[in-house]
Amino acid sequence: MSLSLAHLLNRNGLFALKGGVHPEGRKFLTAETPIESMPLPSLIRLPLRQHIGAQAEPLVKRGDAVVKGQLIASARSTVSANVHAPTSGQVIAVGFFTAPHPSGLPVPTVTIRPDGQDSWGPRLARMHPEDATAPELATRAAEAGIVGMGGAGFPAAVKLHLGQKFDLDTLIINGAECEPYLTCDDRLMREHAEEIVDGAAIMAKALGVKRLIFGVEANKAAAIAALSGYRNVLGYHIDIRVLPTQYPMGSGNHLVKIITGRETPARALSAELGVVVHNVATAYAMHLAVRYGEPSLHRVVTVSGRGVKEPRNLRVLIGTPIKEILDHCGGLIGDQTQLVMGGPMMGFPVQSLRIPAIKSTSGILALTKAERRKSDAMPCIRCGSCVQACPAGLTPFEMNTRIQAENLDGAVEVGLMDCIACGCCTYACPSNIPLVQGFSYAKGRLAEKQSQDHQREETKRLAAARTAREEAIAAAKREAMAKRKAQMAEKKRKEAEAKAAQAANEEAAQ
Ligand code: SF4
Ligand code: SF4
Structure with missing residues (x-):
């Protein structure tokens, strides 16, 4: 299927987007490779933190035996x-281990040695979404530990409960998968369309929306055909929008804009405009959790790049070390291979082969020198290509100049915090300037500074509170002392009065 942007926009009633780039897809490496379950x-x-938010609390200790599906951290x-x-x-x-995260910092981690039996414990009760209420369905996502599997x-x-807070009308299921190399969502849609559509309808019911729309890029004709076989599910008409193939089409706010025309303000939620976006893999996980009582235990990962011997789409258990995944794909080839977790545009370098694939891991890429971006940065020539490419309407070269001058506040003034780290500017820059890497670094510095400022403020607040407490105690002591003195004086006065009265009585008696 090859459709021009203008044709697609007209035919589908889509709205125009600004910015974006067209990186070489390189999806052919795995697009025709069916999903295979890894041993x-x-x-x-x-x-214990594979998600945005607070880490989970461990419920097991070293030496405990566990069964498949058992809740090990809440x-x-x-x-x-x-x-x-x-x-x-x-x-x-149960201890700290390197996180599969750009920071590479250690996080609390539970390590399990499989016994080879793969024995299930009790599953969650099966639900009938037809009879379940919206809060019951949303709660099932929490019980099953489902997190957004598109990468976030x-x-x-939390998102499924938004229907109780906002006036929602639309759920968009994100099947764009715009990152080069990645084909895990494409294969999932082709091979599990019925389950995904069912999971999507369950989520739509949990949110209480009227419209359920799938957004799929035009380069996934087989997936579009597979989804098109299911037009009415749980009372929902399944509306499929064929999107132009353009990066970052899969960014939630861009999907909302191109499909509904609603523009989400920087740092706001699309739910405030009535729209929620979920990924196709999340819909699949929801189907398993509701219909079969299965918690989130596995996901499909694309293993690709010229640096891996046999690129594949693998269904892996959450927590499988990257080394075992790569070994299953024949291992690495070439000696200058760079490993990336996620896609090449928004992913991050893998610090250790011992880190695991987690719920949000969509890809593991082994990129050869020829596949990587050139690293020989040259001076900015003010060509404006980065400005044209930026989907957030920013001026990346200006932000970069300010960051290079250590003027972080100045970078914030020109929109640093509105940057979605999509990497379009870096891709478009003819001078090979690592713009997005600089923005991520600057955001990290700002977050660190904010945390230090917060700590300083907290220390000041605690010191002031201690001084106030000590002063209050001293004042209370002074008051008690003064009261005791007054009581003593009163007592003495009364004793003197009593003595005087007694002396007067004795004198009168004589
Ligand atoms: S990384 Fe940030 S500045 Fe660069 S194109 Fe994306 S949103 Fe714009
Ligand atoms: S694309 Fe690169 S060279 Fe061109 S203005 Fe932006 S930063 Fe400068």
Whole structure:
């Protein structure tokens, strides 16, 4: 299927987007590779924060035996997510381990040695979405530990409860998968269209919306055809919009804009405009959780790039170490391969082969030198290509100049915090300036500064509170002392009066 942008926009009643780029897709490496389930790994590492929000609270300790589906860490607050054992085995460690995250910082992690039996424990009760209420369906997402599987890792239940707070009308299911190389969502839509449509309708019911729309890029003709076989589910008409192939089409706010014409203000929620976006893999996980009582235990990961021997789409258990995934794909080839977790535009370098695939891991890429961006940065020539490419309407070269001058506040003034880190500017820059890397670095510095400022303010507040407390105690002591003195004086006065009265009485008696 090859459709021009103008044709697509007209035919589908879509709205125009600003910016964006057209990187080489390179999806052919795995697009025709059906999903294959990977055998049980030798080790499972489960970070207790695989999601945005508070880390989960561990419920197991070293030496405990666990069964498949068992809750091993529970959500600590509203924005958090349960973690379950993806297979049966024994807990061999509960401690800190490198996070599969750009920071690479250690996070609390439960490590399980699988026993090879893959024995299920009791599952969650099966639900009939036809009879369930919206809050019951949203709560199931929390019980099952489902998080956004498109990469963001936002707890799905929090988003599904938004219907109780905002006046929602539309759920958009994101099947754009605009990152080069990645084909896991494409394969999932082709091979599990019925389950995805069912999960999407369940989510629509949980949100209480009237419209359920799928957004799929035009380069996924087979997926569009597969989804088109299911037009009415749970009372929902399934509306499929064929989107132009353009990066970053899969960014939530851009999907909302192109499909509904509603523009989400920077740092606002699309829910405030009546729209919620979920990924196709999240819809699939919701189907399994509601219809079969299965928590979030596995996901499909694209393993690709010229640096891996056999690129594939693998269904892996959450927590499978990257090394075992790459070994299953024949291992790395070439000696200058760079490993990336996620897509090449928004992913991050892999710091260690021991880190695991988690609920939000869509891809593991092994990129050869020829596939990587050139790293020889040259001076900015003020060509404006980055401005044209930026979907957020920013001036990347200006932000970069200010960051290079250590003027972070100045970078914020020209929109640093509105940057969605999509990497379009870096891709478009003819001088190979690593713009988005600089923006991420600057945001990290600002977050650190904010945290230090917050700590300083907190220390000041605590010191002031202690001084006030000490002053109050001293004042109370002074008051008590003065009261005691007054009482003593009163007592003495009364004793003197009594003595005088007695002396007067004795004198009168004589
Ligand atoms: S990374 Fe930020 S500045 Fe660059 S194009 Fe994307 S939104 Fe614009
Ligand atoms: S694209 Fe690169 S060279 Fe052109 S203005 Fe932007 S930063 Fe400068």
